[in-house]
Amino acid sequence: MSTIQTIGVDLAKNVFSIHGVDAYGKCVLRKTVKRNKMLDTFANLPPCVIGMEACSGAHYWARELTKLGHSPKIMAAKFVIPYRQNEKNDANDAEAICEAVSRPKTRFVSIKDEEQQAVLCLHRIRHSLIKNRTATINQLRGLLSEFGVIVPKGRYSLQKAVPDILEDANNGIPFLARELLNDLIANIKKLNEEILRYDRKIYQLSKEMKQASKLLAVPGVGEHTATAIIATVNDGKQFASSRQFAAWIGLVPKQYSTGGQTNLGHITKRGEKHIRTLLVHGARAVIAQCKTKTDSTSLWLQRLVERRGYKRAAVALAAKNARIIWALLTTENEYKANYVNQ
Incomplete structure (x- = not known):
């Protein structure tokens, strides 16, 4: 049998469907295993990339498979749907997961401890x-x-x-x-x-939490926001840029552009709803206290509220804070209130 390179696993409560392919994309493994045989099955396989949908139990299985020498990757279900062919069933889902995990543009969820x-x-x-x-x-x-x-x-x-x-x-x-x-x-x-x-x-x-104190220095970020972000994204290095992090939270404009004409609408509200809510509420608290302050952020907010309104200003500050948070998580830098990029 050819060496297995990539495996897709359709997770469930008791019965799991497995689809494995070799380096040429040819199916060399297609089977169903029960929960109590899951780890024994993968213990007898060579180290390979294993794709799973983000669902209940995904992080647990990812940790266990990592111990066996495999490279598990968790992705959102929306990245799997385009690759599923024919009817929806466990076997076809596993095949679609196997295909999606090998695509270069698929974004993965960081494995949580x-x-x-x-x-x-x-x-x-x-x-x-x-x-x-x-x-x-x-x-x-x-x-x-x-x-x-x-x-x-x-x-x-x-x-x-x-x-x-x-x-x-x-x-x-x-x-x-x-x-x-x-x-x-x-x-x-x-x-x-x-x-x-x-x-x-x-x-x-x-x-x-080690990095919470760095995030708490950002205006509008409190204990709830800091702990939720660190527990969800850890060091944030799974995001290529601060904008990608803000987009994952759902704080960037929805785009419907065609023919060279750019059309931007409301924020997408995709991704992590809980973190987005905390950031927006934190931004509202900052705006409520900025009227008498003269630092650069407060002056910017005062002008923004006057020009675009209170709600847009709150979302804008939340998006700005999201980008600052990503920069703090991915570097050793501390927050500076009047930071100027040289």
């Missing part, structure tokens, strides 16, 4: 709690409106006003409804405590 994945677990759980809290607040606000009680906008306004509303015996809210609404308030308080506990964990992690 256990600690990075643990930090991302923290961020995802915290984000889920925030979504649950928002949903509960909206439910509480909607239920109160059913009885003609309108609460001012904002989480803090609601939490301050609702206890007085429930104690008011003249607003016509039945006893059963008061009891149920009080349960929702208790649930919101519990979620507040859990979110605060996770915030403290993230704050502690930002002190322990």
